[in-house]
Amino acid sequence: MTSSTAITALPSRASNSAMSPSGMWLTRPFTERSTRLFLGVLTLALALVTVLHLALPEGHALHVSSYTVTLLGKYLCYALLAVAVDLVWGYLGILSLGHGAFFALGGYAMGMYLMRQIGDRGVYGDPVLPDFMVFLNWDSLPWFWHGFDMAGFAFLMVLLAPGLLALVFGFLAFRSRVTGVYLSIITQALTFALMLAFFRNEMGFGGNNGLTDFRELLGFDLRSDATRLGLFLASGVALALGYVVCRGIVASKLGRVCVASRDAEARVRFLGYRVERVQLFVFVVSAMLAGVAGSLYVPQVGIINPSEFSPLFSIEVVVWVALGGRGTLYGAVIGAVLVNYAKTVFTGVMPDAWLFALGGLFVVVTVLLPKGIAGLMTRRSKPDNPTSLKEATP
Amino acid sequence: MRITRYLTLWLLLVALVGTAQAQQDDPARSLLEALASASYAAKGEAIDAIVESGDARSRAWLEALNDGKLQKNKKTGQFVVVLANRGRNWPVEDALSGEPLGEMSRRELDRIGINNALRGQLRSTLAVLDLYVDNPDARLQAANDLLGQVDEAMMAPLNAVRDQESNEAVRDRLTEALAIYRLEQGDPQAIETLRGSLHPEARAALNGVVAGADAKLAAEAKAALSGIEQTLKINRGVETLYFGLSLGSVLVLAAIGLAITFGVMGVINMAHGELIMLGAYTSWGMQQLLPGQPGLAVILSIPAGFLVAGLAGVAIERCVIQFLKGRPLETLLATFGVSLILQQLVRTLISPLNRTVVTPEWMSGSLVINDALSLTLNRLYVLGFALLVFAALMLVMRRTRLGLEVRAVTQNRAMARSMGIRATRVDMLTFGLGAGVAGLAGVALAQLTNVGPNLGQSYIIDSFMVVVFGGVGNLWGTLVAGMSLGVINQVLEPWAGAVLAKIIVLVFIILFIQKRPRGLFPQKGRAAEG
């Protein structure tokens, strides 16, 4: 168990953290080549899409349509979610099959804000109650809907709702040292239970249909091209920030404690580290990042419903990370964008084949590509990678 | 007046019961002629006479008379039974011979009229008439129909019939029916009789008395009612337990294969649900192969389901899992991929729509325990099947060479291998066994629900919960966990609703795992830690 999970090593940092000019853990990532490269490519891509969208006239061969901008924005949200999953899976060894739940909670927090922004422009014209509540003959707002008319509160909840769930769940799970497949299964049960709960009309989150018919965000019309471009760019910035936060954690001594406890948890305890607290901290950070991803996803797709809680979605996220290469962070981004691009193409051309392709991807990646695309890239650049030697001596 | 008439009726009936009488057509005709007379009083006597005759056709005549379908041809004077009285021309048959006579115009026919008094007489006569048939089940049914329907006129004949009745169940039922009437008339002794009754009619009668004017009687009735409520509560408890155990047996069937593969190989098989689905489709396919013989199909699909799912399992093990030794999380992902492929395969090759499997006759219906409790037979069969499968697996694990090797590999893979056990072969066979059991679960499930591509998905999380709850590598744990989760679910359902009950159970298990990470029946000792 321990030896097999040790497949990924930190980028060879020798002792660069020791030579880092600043003690601030958040600035440390900028001294790494891979981070600068990632941020550079991301900035370039954002700039390119913006220019192609704004500068070229519609109908031009290279014009990026508003639809495509939103689609790319969606991919960026997925990428941020994948980075969050990679942080806990790649570095902490916790395979969460329930990260979709944190994503969806962030999305619901944003959705509730957007619902309140509709005001009296809904079908039933009630100034306070969202349409579905009027439809259910409710006469007042449930207590947990209060405050969501204020953007600041709503954005805080985007972080707090998934963060609190992760805190409570993680506290219970890590304290009693639930790890490995057990943890995976109960994270799956968690998201499944939440899905069932959110399907119920009585929960007050719109049941089956979820929350939709959004109009504006912070006063900007969600249907205008400018808002869509803005959301796309915001998703890009969120991805960049999330990436830097994760990289900062994994490049710190705490990151090395994570990797150490991934491979030999008991040993780390005997060194005096409280592994369960390390796990809890990283798990909560990861859940919050997933929540942010969900909150940016919702205004772009225009709906949030309980299907985001489905176990299938959460496990799909894991395969993005596996395809890109776990334990690298940038691999998660590559995997998320590739798989979702493939999904868009497949479901457009031959929808029936998509599940075959996805299922096949699960098998092929785990059996033939244990280190993902990132593993392929590093193998090409450094043929004498020490990590591959490790597997020869179990 | 009517009392005396009934008195004579039952006296005559009593005389008739023992004596078999050859019937002639001519006297029967005269019986019907009497019905056609103008006076209602005469008609009443004619009805009695028909009953007295003991003629096998008397029930059909009286029913037709009650429905206004016994008619007389104006010209020929022939008595006919109208089969359908819609439109101008009605299909009819001869009342005496039963021969179809084609269609007759309504104008050719004369209806034998009855009034309300006669209708009442007919109704009770018909009710009592059924108590004379030979089949005790039919008599019981007739007696059941009488509950709450007894009136003064029926008291005497019913009393007599009851004293004659040889079947205890029918006799009790008749006593109950009579007691309900007596209670309505204010007889305090009737309460004593009804004390043990669970029938809603008896409760309705008691409730009526409780609301009535007689305070003493009301108090007694109330006491009797609370006793009945107590018994009903127990019955409801038994019913909940039965449903719980039934759900539990499904969970055990679904989870036990998983428990084997997880326990022995440490492998999480996410495609387990789809192996269940394959078993269910095998059951459906077998019925397509053997149309009209659902019973045989069900029996044959038990070995077939085991083989199909088992072979699929071996294929999965050979093609995917063996390459992922010692990497449980990767195995989880890969088998999930397999599950997606299998689902889509079924959707493409068969249909995305649900299919139904016919339940053979000997499995449908229910086992009636009393008025408040009946157990559906198919669930009873599935429960028995689950226990049988469990016992068989225990035998395999305890008594066969494979079982011994499997236990050895579970406890110490390296040591088992060094003792000459081919662990890879054991893995393959174990996985095949687990998958085969999943197939059996599918065959059983096909009897309870529709068969569709999503069948497996809906059971996979529950199965995991059972395995985790019960403790890995322990078949008894799986049995206890499955059964108790089933019962807990059913106990919660009435006040929480099905969905909320499920959520509560999931949350309960999530919390339980925190307290006892190794389940109900953990493997202990140094080897288990790590």
Next chain:
Amino acid sequence: MSLLDALADRDRVFDFLVPAASPVDVRHGPILYLEDVNVSFDGFKAIDNLNLTINDGELRCIIGPNGAGKTTMMDIITGKTRPDSGEVWFGSRHNLLTKSEPEVASLGIGRKFQKPTVFEALSVFDNLELAMAADKRVLPTLAEKLSGEQRSRIDEVLETIGLETLRSRQAGILSHGQKQWLEIGMLLMQRPRLLLVDEPVAGMTEQEMERTAELLTSLAGKQSVVVVEHDMGFVRSIARQVTVLHQGSVLAEGTMDQVSNDSRVIEVYLGAEEEA
């Protein structure tokens, strides 16, 4: 024990009065004290009424056939396994039975496992850095930056264990003996008051064994060392006091010569060794 009794008990030290990182109190003699400890797994008595006292600065060897309870004893001391009954004290102040593994470690008890467990995905340098005595709470660990003093401490240990040239290699590619050394190095970085060393020389060459013996004897005095070992030659080369465990309890205790002449020891242990 009721609350009143507890208050009346003058020797009792309430946990909340003991600062978490308070120094070990060895004024009353022993640094480690096990009394009447019992553990059973599924009815099998792994530890049976074990009594053991280790004095401050002592180097003690513990020998015993397989299944004698050596590793289980280590598990109890480090908080991994909880005994069914008995008492385990570190100095006269810290009741080890109320502490978790990280708490035991931060009190100053270091442990080297039977099977060398180093962090294979990390470099040799990182392995030592993680082991270093420092603030091990989450946020300080996140923000921590090595000081020059700490770096030279790591370099010092790297030299002691002879792995200077391999400092930035992944620990996973080290040889078995090198991993043993790295783990000893990690113990040194912890600066523990008490070292529990489980089979330190397994897989080492004769030369490496000599160096290990030298190292362990040099540590004794400043620190207390408990060594569990199978290799009798090695035990003979370092041991002053030897304890023989058999079926979960102490069979004999004394110098190597006393112990190896004890008839019961010869019967259960040395006899068994010949078979192997």
